[in-house]
């Protein structure tokens with residue numbers, strides 16, 4: 141009997157699909173690492189993306205498998221770690237082997253403009269770009285930026301005072317996001333936009349939409365990760381990327397225009413863009429270790445908007461939300477701002493003396509780390525303690541869970557800035573490897589000092605003028621899809637002028 145050719149082909153496809161689907165899920169069993177049972181194509185990711193979200197799923201897995209266990213991020217093996225010694229080994233001691241971040245979905249969905257941006261750059265490219273960018277974020281440079289950031293913070297304070305006088309609530313993320321955008325445009329690019337008074341200002345509206353992900357994006361991410369071979373050409377052809385094309389085009393256009401203007405009228409501006417432009421080279425960066433191409437400069441510029449927009453504004457909104465129910469903490473912050481700054485203009489040096497305010501910021505970052513998960517990936521076969529990890533194995537640190545772990549933090553769900561104040565009854569020396577909202581090791585956040593200054597100046601100008609009376613929603617639910625922590629419902633803040 142002749143077997144029809146279509147049947148043979150169909151059977152062959154089924155067998156190949158079966159082999160393709162089973163192939164990656166062997167590593168953890170072979171290394172005798174415990175972990176949840178993977179599902180074909182999706183590994184364990186359906187649980188992280190499911191209704192419980194990452195935070196609850198990681199907590200559940202930790203209680204079942206301990207502080208080091210293996211999962212599959214779609215088809216990629218990833219070791220999940222909340223054991224401080226292991227974190228130290230990956231992020232600090234053996235950082236040379238774990239320099240790169242995990243390439244989620246093999247970075248198939250990453251907008252091509254961002255391939256060389258510091259956050260996503262890999263290997264020696266990352267090293268070169270980081271070395272060029274680091275001087276822009278030194279203490280001396282941040283001090284130099286403080287007047288500019290202060291002007292933005294003053295505008296924020298004055299604007300919120302108007303809301304308070306009119307008895308109108310304001311949407312926290314919108315106002316604080318506009319402030320974050322103003323800080324980046326002015327300190328990074330010396331453009332004085334006022335997105336706080338003008339929410340339709342294009343820098344602000346494009347910045348805002350960067351982190352608005354539609355439900356359909358979840359499905360695309362799923363498909364891209366499960367079927368990278370099929371989805372890679374489709375996403376290229378249809379230009380389906382993580383960040384919206386029109387936002388990318390706007391930032392790219394604006395940065396290129398600025399670069400052209402600066403080349404024609406040589407100015408004495410010295411900001412982050414100028415620092416990057418001084419490293420510009422016509423040649424390919426290969427072989428010239430301290431240079432950037434103009435596309436790489438644009439990539440870093442766009443990156444600053446992405447990295448600086450969400451993080452500081454998100455931290456400030458969670459802090460103000462907490463203060464609405466913690467009037468005792470708000471009073472201590474207000475008193476400290478009155479004592480340390482009073483009627484003076486806040487400066488970098490004065491902000492260094494806002495110790496209680498800094499503790500409240502730290503406590504917010506502990507409870508609400510803007511990046512709820514950090515990752516690294518080994519670039520070659522690596523021995524991590526007793527485990528022989530093959531090249532490209534990822535390590536995932538669920539920072540949200542680490543920073544709310546009762547073994548490391550007493551009453552972890554209680555907002556208590558005093559736990560960061562030495563000498564206070566709640567203070568306990570903590571292990572820095574259990575508090576990493578800015579990351580840790582050589583690849584930690586490059587904008588940390590700027591972010592901290594930006595938040596302190598904002599608080600100084602807000603609490604000089606207003607007090608918070610209430611914030612909604614009454615019950616705060618958190619969403620951590622894409623590993624960026626956000627409130628499920630926008631936070632609204634009600635203020636009253638200070639008398």
Ligand code: HEM
Pocket residue numbers: 258259260270324443444445447448451452455505510511514515576577578579580581583584585586587588590591592
């Ligand atoms: C509250 C404020 C901020 C927080 C909590 C924060 C947090 C983080 C975290 C967790 C990382 C990853 C670190 C790691 O993997 O170890 C990161 C990286 C980064 N951040 Fe921030 N960030 C903040 C503000 C900023 C600002 C204001 C900028 C610049 C304008 C910035 C630029 C960057 C860049 C470029 C990277 C990539 C660094 C690299 O890969 O070398 N961040 N940030």
